[in-house]
Amino acid sequence: MxxxxxGAVVLAAVFAPLLPLWDPAVPDYTxxxxxxxxxxxxGGDTLGRDTFSRVVYGARASLxxxxxxxxxxxxxxxxxxxxxGYFGGRTERVLALVTDVxxxxxxxxxxxxxxxxxxxxxxxxxxxxxxxxxxxxxRLARAATLVVAQREFVLAARAYGCSPIRIITREIAPNVxxxxxxxxFIMIGVFIVVEGSLSFLGLGIPPPTPSWGxxxxxxxxxxxxxxxxxxxxxxxxxxxxxxxxxxGERTRKQFEVKESNL
Amino acid sequence: xxxxxxxxxxxxxxxxxLLLGLTVLAACGNVGPAAAVPAGTDGxxxxxxxxxxxxxxxxxxSGGTLVMGTDREAITFDPTVQNSNMAALAVYxxxxxxxxxxxxxxxxxxxxxxxxxxxxxxxxxREGVVFSDGTPLDAQAVITNVQRHIDKASSPGHLYAxxxxxMRAVDPRTVEFTLAEPFGSFPSxxxxxxxxxxxxxxxxxxxxxxxxxxxxxxxxxAGPFVLSDWVRDSRMVLTRNPQYWQQGMPYLDGLEFRPLxxxxxxxxxxxxxxxxLIFGGYHTELLRGLQDPNLEVYYGPGNGAEYLYFNHVQAxxxxxxxxxxxxxGINLDALAATQxxxxxxxxxxxxxxDSGYSTPEADSAWPAYDPERAKQLVQEYVASGGSATxxxxxxxxxxxxxxxxxxxxxxxxxxxxxxxxxxxxAQYSSSVVQSHDFQLxxxxxxxxxxxxxxxxxxxxxxxxxxxxxxxxxxxxxxxDQAAATTDEAERTRLYERVGLLTNQDIAVAYYSxxxxxxxxxxxVKGVVRYLxxxxxxxxxxxxx
Numbered sequence: 001m002x003x004x005x006x007g008a009v010v011l012a013a014v015f016a017p018l019l020p021l022w023d024p025a026v027p028d029y030t031x032x033x034x035x036x037x038x039x040x041x042x043g044g045d046t047l048g049r050d051t052f053s054r055v056v057y058g059a060r061a062s063l064x065x066x067x068x069x070x071x072x073x074x075x076x077x078x079x080x081x082x083x084x085g086y087f088g089g090r091t092e093r094v095l096a097l098v099t100d101v102x103x104x105x106x107x108x109x110x111x112x113x114x115x116x117x118x119x120x121x122x123x124x125x126x127x128x129x130x131x132x133x134x135x136x137x138x139r140l141a142r143a144a145t146l147v148v149a150q151r152e153f154v155l156a157a158r159a160y161g162c163s164p165i166r167i168i169t170r171e172i173a174p175n176v177x178x179x180x181x182x183x184x185f186i187m188i189g190v191f192i193v194v195e196g197s198l199s200f201l202g203l204g205i206p207p208p209t210p211s212w213g214x215x216x217x218x219x220x221x222x223x224x225x226x227x228x229x230x231x232x233x234x235x236x237x238x239x240x241x242x243x244x245x246x247x248g249e250r251t252r253k254q255f256e257v258k259e260s261n262l
Numbered sequence: 263x264x265x266x267x268x269x270x271x272x273x274x275x276x277x278x279x280l281l282l283g284l285t286v287l288a289a290c291g292n293v294g295p296a297a298a299v300p301a302g303t304d305g306x307x308x309x310x311x312x313x314x315x316x317x318x319x320x321x322x323x324s325g326g327t328l329v330m331g332t333d334r335e336a337i338t339f340d341p342t343v344q345n346s347n348m349a350a351l352a353v354y355x356x357x358x359x360x361x362x363x364x365x366x367x368x369x370x371x372x373x374x375x376x377x378x379x380x381x382x383x384x385x386x387x388r389e390g391v392v393f394s395d396g397t398p399l400d401a402q403a404v405i406t407n408v409q410r411h412i413d414k415a416s417s418p419g420h421l422y423a424x425x426x427x428x429m430r431a432v433d434p435r436t437v438e439f440t441l442a443e444p445f446g447s448f449p450s451x452x453x454x455x456x457x458x459x460x461x462x463x464x465x466x467x468x469x470x471x472x473x474x475x476x477x478x479x480x481x482x483x484a485g486p487f488v489l490s491d492w493v494r495d496s497r498m499v500l501t502r503n504p505q506y507w508q509q510g511m512p513y514l515d516g517l518e519f520r521p522l523x524x525x526x527x528x529x530x531x532x533x534x535x536x537x538x539l540i541f542g543g544y545h546t547e548l549l550r551g552l553q554d555p556n557l558e559v560y561y562g563p564g565n566g567a568e569y570l571y572f573n574h575v576q577a578x579x580x581x582x583x584x585x586x587x588x589x590x591g592i593n594l595d596a597l598a599a600t601q602x603x604x605x606x607x608x609x610x611x612x613x614x615x616d617s618g619y620s621t622p623e624a625d626s627a628w629p630a631y632d633p634e635r636a637k638q639l640v641q642e643y644v645a646s647g648g649s650a651t652x653x654x655x656x657x658x659x660x661x662x663x664x665x666x667x668x669x670x671x672x673x674x675x676x677x678x679x680x681x682x683x684x685x686x687x688a689q690y691s692s693s694v695v696q697s698h699d700f701q702l703x704x705x706x707x708x709x710x711x712x713x714x715x716x717x718x719x720x721x722x723x724x725x726x727x728x729x730x731x732x733x734x735x736x737x738x739x740x741x742d743q744a745a746a747t748t749d750e751a752e753r754t755r756l757y758e759r760v761g762l763l764t765n766q767d768i769a770v771a772y773y774s775x776x777x778x779x780x781x782x783x784x785x786v787k788g789v790v791r792y793l794x795x796x797x798x799x800x801x802x803x804x805x806x
Binding site for chain 1: 526593595596599600658660661663664666667668670671674681682684
């Protein structure tokens, strides 16, 4: 069920421009606050824009933020973590220091600073979230590397005269990638929620690009009279994040089993 | 695992079917933007604008405490510090008071006259008026208080107080003001709302001496009530002034103000009867009050408006074509439907329709909604080398964000790419509007009772709220003349011309009037108020 929902959301997001939907940015002033109608399946928002279309297009923004931020964070963090774990010593100490500094910095303040300096846009948001996620990936990758680096095949590769880069990319990375990916998957869900919170605070993706958080925030003033404006995007976000968490948990458990078997 | 796999694939098929089904449905649906806007969206107009019909409400009853909810906590009772304080006039009264036509009439003072066409003014004071501490309200008390506005540049009244060249007490009951130049609107400045800066709110000189800078929390005035208890952010209690100058008044034993800054909470308080009256700041309260048969609403659209500031010294709005395009591009029906629940008090002139200063000429000079013409103007501007990408700055309040998204969609239709930027209120007023750092900026103003000083501040080249640097020498002259003249008919003619010229220039983009209101239980009687929400509580009584 989780896979189905997620698949549908991803498919809809990818193929949104091909689907016969309303333009998510163009208001239909006859549909302001409208409920479910044959024209507007999930009703219209405060400007009369089609909620269904905006939910679909909002999925693009939300998924893009989640996947790109996590991807970037995992790539950078994973690589640095492997370096720290493999080389140890000074490299590890410097990276540990950087990690501690970033982790000690309040995330929201950091994002507000990024938005204030660089302006609010999709790419800046992704950049900010990626930087925030790097330390966790460093720690995760480092821990996994420490275990793997002591194994016989790494020793064999080293004895064979392989360069450290080759050892890291060919021998260690394939074993580190699984726990990092499993964690990253859960982080996608977390970041979708974070993007929602930021949009709610007005720090997210600038209008008219729809995002789930922005849509929920947009209906806030009318929550008492027209709850559906916020409710539909909230429900979609809830189901999506739930699916991602569920799948993430499942994969993580599978890897745990595999590793203990090794 | 195996069963799970099977189940998964079957739901996969189901989803595919669902998607296909939806696609078909969508294809059948009416897909594409629709331009139509539901009809019947029209305005809110004045209701009990300057208070209730006192004669029709019957003989007043004495007693009771009026409990009120305010939209913000007052900062101080010091008239030289700008703040919104609904209790200030209850403590001070006002030397002059605007009547139903917005003309200043003697109230706490007995008379106000000029002897030489607006340079020398004589104010007569009533016999036997004393402050609540027993000090007499005499000419010297008035001079001491006005002098505070002259000395303090940050006072909201400084703008007009500085036009006073000298003051003297002719006798204990007569003050003579000599001005630097003729100033026919001078009486008005003793009758303005407390927030705008009212020179007519007089503090006991003895109290000023005693409390010094603490006068803001220890006010002593000659008004109908006396401040007896003030717990900040909780409640402010005022009790009847037994020495009040108007015989038999006030009718109420006391007043209580409770700051209820959250709009929903405030409205809930009047709905469930916790308070007798709320001071509403927003359209939603006004509209809900109007729709509730169990509540009485006090509102007048007055002068001033919600509008967009154009920056007249920066591209693209230094070009009139682009200003006209913006105004022509805003569909007011759609605006009313999306932002005002179909109930908007429209504005197309700074001067309100019932102000006596608006004219059909000025109204017809205002560009009407015409997206085709707007598109054409934008194209012309772009063809002449301009850019149609505009930054729109506004605050991050949810309703302002909504408005920005609306405006963005409207501008997109006429070919202007609008990039909204949101700021918190403090940052917005200091680093955006006051720094003139914008192309297009949102603003919420009005209602105000009288043109002076609001229109001068907004439209004069040196006006202190002319954030868009609008400048028209003829308008400057007209505004100066209108402030100077003592001839009402002449002033009306001058303001009418200001309305016409500023509309022709499209100085700012009006769309709606302001929505400051009061919503009260029907048993609240004898309300006498300004459109700015200030209430004179002497005549107020409770029918219960």
